[in-house]
Amino acid sequence: MIDYENKTDAKYSLELIKKITDSLTKQDVELILTCNSEIREINSEFRSIDKATDVLSFPNKPMPFAPLGSIVISDDYVKKVSLELGHDREDEFTLLYIHGLLHLLGFDHELDGGEMRQKEQILIEKYDLPESLIVRTQKEN
Numbered sequence: 001m002i003d004y005e006n007k008t009d010a011k012y013s014l015e016l017i018k019k020i021t022d023s024l025t026k027q028d029v030e031l032i033l034t035c036n037s038e039i040r041e042i043n044s045e046f047r048s049i050d051k052a053t054d055v056l057s058f059p060n061k062p063m064p065f066a067p068l069g070s071i072v073i074s075d076d077y078v079k080k081v082s083l084e085l086g087h088d089r090e091d092e093f094t095l096l097y098i099h100g101l102l103h104l105l106g107f108d109h110e111l112d113g114g115e116m117r118q119k120e121q122i123l124i125e126k127y128d129l130p131e132s133l134i135v136r137t138q139k140e141n
Contacts, residue, residue, distance in 0.1 A: 003067070007034045008075040012093045016127060020098060024105060027068035031097065036076040052076070055096040057103035071100035087130045095130065098123050 002014055002021060010033060021029055036052035044050045046058070054077035059069035073096045082092040098120060107116035124131070 001028045003030045005032045010075045029068050030070040032072045039074040055100045057100040059104045069104040
């Protein structure tokens with residue numbers, strides 16, 4: 001189950017998000033859609049990085065019946081990046097969700113030697129989505 005809190009006026013379908021989640025975990029996931037100013041506050045408080053970001057993941061400690069964790073997505077980033085790259089906002093929202101979900105599942109693209117990138121690519125191809133966050137970031141560097 002997705003526990004969804006939308007703090008914006010954006011409307012996204014959760015159908016694909018639920019399908020992806022169910023294919024990877026049986027645990028619930030909290031999803032929060034917010035704006036740059038709020039995600040900046042969260043990023044500053046929990047990561048000591050005083051800037052907005054696109055997606056944050058907060059895994060819970062494994063416990064019976066506990067949700068897997070929380071994913072926070074900035075809709076401002078969804079809008080901006082989808083315009084810049086010329087793809088659908090729904091697709092960008094889904095890509096950011098996949099990225100956050102994989103982090104909740106223990107993947108870490110900065111340390112794992114490409115495992116998270118491979119898992120993202122499988123999901124992208126399966127659901128016919130544009131390039132992943134990791135691929136775009138690697139192209140920028």
